[in-house]
Amino acid sequence: xxxxxxxxxxxxxxxxxxxxxxxxxxxxxxxxxxxxxxxxxxxxxxxxxxxxxxxxxxxxxxxxxxxxxxxxxxxxxxxxxxxxxxxxxxxxxxxxxxxxxxxxxxxxxxxxxxxxxxxxxxxxxxxxxxxxxxxxxxxxxxxxxxxxxxxxxxxxxxxxxxxxxxxxxxxxxxxxxxxxxxxxxxxxxxxxxxxxxxxxxxxxxxxxxxxxxxxxxxxxxxxxxxxxxxxxxxxxxxxxxxxxxxxxxxxxxxxxxxxxxxxxxxxxxxxxxxxxxxxxxxxxxxxxxxxxxxxxxxxxxxxxxxxxxxxxxxxxxxxxxxxxxxxxxxxxxxxxxxxxxxxxxxxxxxxxxxxxxxxxxxx
Amino acid sequence: xxxxxxxxxxxxxxxxxxxxxxxxxxxxxxxxxxxxxxxxxxxxxxxxxxxxxxxxxxxxxxxxxxxxxxxxxxxxxxxxxxxxxxxxxxxxxxxxxxxxxxxxxxxxxxxxxxxxxxxxxxxxxxxxxxxxxxxxxxxxxxxxxxxxxxxxxxxxxxxxxxxxxxxxxxxxxxxxxxxxxxxxxxxxxxxxxxxxxxxxxxxxxxxxxxxxxxxxxxxxxxxxxxxxxxxxxxxxxxxxxxxxxxxxxxxxxxxxxxxxxxxxxxxxxxxxxxxxxxxxxxxxxxxxxxxxxxxxxxxxxxxxxxxxxxxxxxxxxxxxxxxxxxxx
Numbered sequence: 001x002x003x004x005x006x007x008x009x010x011x012x013x014x015x016x017x018x019x020x021x022x023x024x025x026x027x028x029x030x031x032x033x034x035x036x037x038x039x040x041x042x043x044x045x046x047x048x049x050x051x052x053x054x055x056x057x058x059x060x061x062x063x064x065x066x067x068x069x070x071x072x073x074x075x076x077x078x079x080x081x082x083x084x085x086x087x088x089x090x091x092x093x094x095x096x097x098x099x100x101x102x103x104x105x106x107x108x109x110x111x112x113x114x115x116x117x118x119x120x121x122x123x124x125x126x127x128x129x130x131x132x133x134x135x136x137x138x139x140x141x142x143x144x145x146x147x148x149x150x151x152x153x154x155x156x157x158x159x160x161x162x163x164x165x166x167x168x169x170x171x172x173x174x175x176x177x178x179x180x181x182x183x184x185x186x187x188x189x190x191x192x193x194x195x196x197x198x199x200x201x202x203x204x205x206x207x208x209x210x211x212x213x214x215x216x217x218x219x220x221x222x223x224x225x226x227x228x229x230x231x232x233x234x235x236x237x238x239x240x241x242x243x244x245x246x247x248x249x250x251x252x253x254x255x256x257x258x259x260x261x262x263x264x265x266x267x268x269x270x271x272x273x274x275x276x277x278x279x280x281x282x283x284x285x286x287x288x289x290x291x292x293x294x295x296x297x298x299x300x301x302x303x304x305x306x307x308x309x310x311x312x313x314x315x316x317x318x319x320x321x322x323x324x325x326x327x328x329x330x331x332x333x334x335x336x337x338x339x340x341x342x343x344x345x346x347x348x349x350x351x352x353x354x355x356x357x358x359x360x361x362x363x
Numbered sequence: 364x365x366x367x368x369x370x371x372x373x374x375x376x377x378x379x380x381x382x383x384x385x386x387x388x389x390x391x392x393x394x395x396x397x398x399x400x401x402x403x404x405x406x407x408x409x410x411x412x413x414x415x416x417x418x419x420x421x422x423x424x425x426x427x428x429x430x431x432x433x434x435x436x437x438x439x440x441x442x443x444x445x446x447x448x449x450x451x452x453x454x455x456x457x458x459x460x461x462x463x464x465x466x467x468x469x470x471x472x473x474x475x476x477x478x479x480x481x482x483x484x485x486x487x488x489x490x491x492x493x494x495x496x497x498x499x500x501x502x503x504x505x506x507x508x509x510x511x512x513x514x515x516x517x518x519x520x521x522x523x524x525x526x527x528x529x530x531x532x533x534x535x536x537x538x539x540x541x542x543x544x545x546x547x548x549x550x551x552x553x554x555x556x557x558x559x560x561x562x563x564x565x566x567x568x569x570x571x572x573x574x575x576x577x578x579x580x581x582x583x584x585x586x587x588x589x590x591x592x593x594x595x596x597x598x599x600x601x602x603x604x605x606x607x608x609x610x611x612x613x614x615x616x617x618x619x620x621x622x623x624x625x626x627x628x629x630x631x632x633x634x635x636x637x638x639x640x641x642x643x644x645x646x647x648x649x650x651x652x653x654x655x656x657x658x659x660x661x662x663x664x665x666x667x668x669x670x671x672x673x674x675x676x677x678x679x680x681x682x683x684x685x686x687x688x689x690x691x
Contacts, residue, residue: 282586287560
């Protein structure tokens with residue numbers, strides 16, 4: 001496995017090839033010859049490229065979808081519609097950053113949307129019902145996200161409960177708290193302070209509206225793509241996800257890495273709560289409750305492996321946008337809503353099938 | 364999610380008060396929270412021992428079946444249930460066979476259910492009222508209509524409100540048990556929304572992308588309408604588009620006051636639980652069962668159009684009334 005990965009690197013000479021796990025030994029030089037000497041079929045060639053550049057798959061799907069839908073519907077291929085699609089998926093995409101970090105550690109977080117709802121309901125409760133300064137309410141709401149993330153992290157690292165079960169439990173707990181604090185009621189638009197909806201406002205470029213929320217989303221992706229690629233913390237996340245034992249043996253404090261990942265994920269989710277308020281204008285305890293699975297969908301379609309250790313932050317952005325493009329494109333082409341869900345299902349299975357295939361040849 | 368149900372069959376009541384079980388759909392909707400509060404007050408008045416159980420969502424049939432079975436085992440005298448689906452009918456029949464009177468609230472069960480009575484909003488009428496209002500409000504303007512519905516599943520409440528709206532507006536509904544089979548060119552399109560703000564906004568954005576000349580939008584409920592309004596303002600079309608809705612929640616009525624929603628049909632969850640418990644009392648006293656409202660197979664607990672732009676020939680109340688009467 002390690003040998004072939006290394007071969008792949010040197011053969012294609014790509015420094016941004018798939019991350020090898022930290023304790024990876026240097027590849028024996030001789031292996032290069034074997035690979036270089038063998039003839040690759042076109043399929044094998046594509047697979048090798050996808051192994052070294054995991055964004056190729058989702059990017060190809062996106063480009064093809066954009067072309068097809070632009071031909072089918074005249075209203076589709078406009079800057080205005082592309083801006084709209086990004087607005088429609090931005091909340092899922094931002095949750096997807098948190099989800100990607102956790103999935104890269106071979107974990108999963110079923111509670112992301114529940115944490116988001118709880119954080120925004122706390123923001124609303126503090127700012128509107130209790131009349132606290134809105135900046136303070138915003139910060140405390142984000143802090144709720146951090147605390148929820150820390151709770152998830154503690155359950156995973158201290159109680160040694162698998163992330164799936166841990167976050168299945170906290171999904172119920174955080175959602176119940178959300179309903180308890182909000183009484184199940186929305187705060188209507190007119191009562192929400194302007195700062196909380198600020199990310200929904202925006203500016204005009206070429207006659208198209210872009211929102212500050214979109215800008216924030218893009219900046220967060222750039223930031224975390226950089227962090228994962230260029231910091232020790234990023235390298236440790238891949239190492240822990242690729243092989244926990246190997247990471248431990250090589251001196252990485254595994255639990256500390258896991259804990260930090262859940263806390264940072266909580267921070268991102270807290271910020272996403274602010275984004276959600278901007279998006280829908282009011283503070284609702286139920287809007288976006290389905291985003292737990294939607295965020296996982298974005299990560300998977302973006303090519304990140306559910307088994308940990310392989311994937312890209314930018315893939316998740318592509319994954320979320322792909323879902324938005326199919327949803328918008330199929331709707332404009334006159335397909336009924338249920339065919340949107342049908343198509344997303346096919347995309348998920350296709351993405352995981354590709355991942356399985358790549359894992360196999362990666363060995 | 365089941366509250367205080369142990370399922371042991373001996374505690375028939377506390378203080379000798381007859382046990383009445385209330386099974387709601389979900390606690391994350393103020394509609395059911397308000398309904399529960401109304402039931403608790405009325406149960407105190409009538410001397411019932413009321414216990415409440417909740418499912419875990421709009422269509423969580425399984426939890427409701429368990430709750431009905433538990434109340435049956437506990438020796439309840441009556442069960443009030445807001446059916447999450449026809450899947451609960453066998454459990455209802457078993458309860459009835461054990462001598463328990465069972466009433467449905469909020470949504471009717473299938474016609475063969477043999478339920479002892481139903482207390483619900485006439486959702487068809489609720490839709491019809493906003494349809495009639497919209498027809499009058501639009502006047503001579505050529506209508507360009509879109510609907511923001513709940514889901515693709517053709518759920519009864521979704522269908523009744525949608526078809527009622529179209530009928531009220533004077534559009535041929537085709538098969539009145541099916542949404543979206545209409546061929547009227549004034550109908551531009553529809554999207555499903557999960558009946559929340561996020562779905563309402565995205566759905567409205569898609570509809571406007573399809574056709575920016577839309578000028579009338581029916582929404583399944585007020586949170587959906589609030590989301591749709593965000594899309595409308597983002598597109599700068601506030602002056603062009605009229606949004607109507609159904610529900611009567613307090614945030615919704617406030618949005619009517621703000622002009623975000625033009626008109627909404629208010630329903631009365633407090634009345635549902637109050638009337639249902641009074642019917643339980645009557646049944647336990649002399650065995651009489653509630654009578655259905657004229658032309659309906661259930662007892663209509665009332666629906667009132669709330670708007671600050673009254674139209675000739677359409678009865679309505681203003682938002683001052685609405686804010687007094689609203690739930691949640």
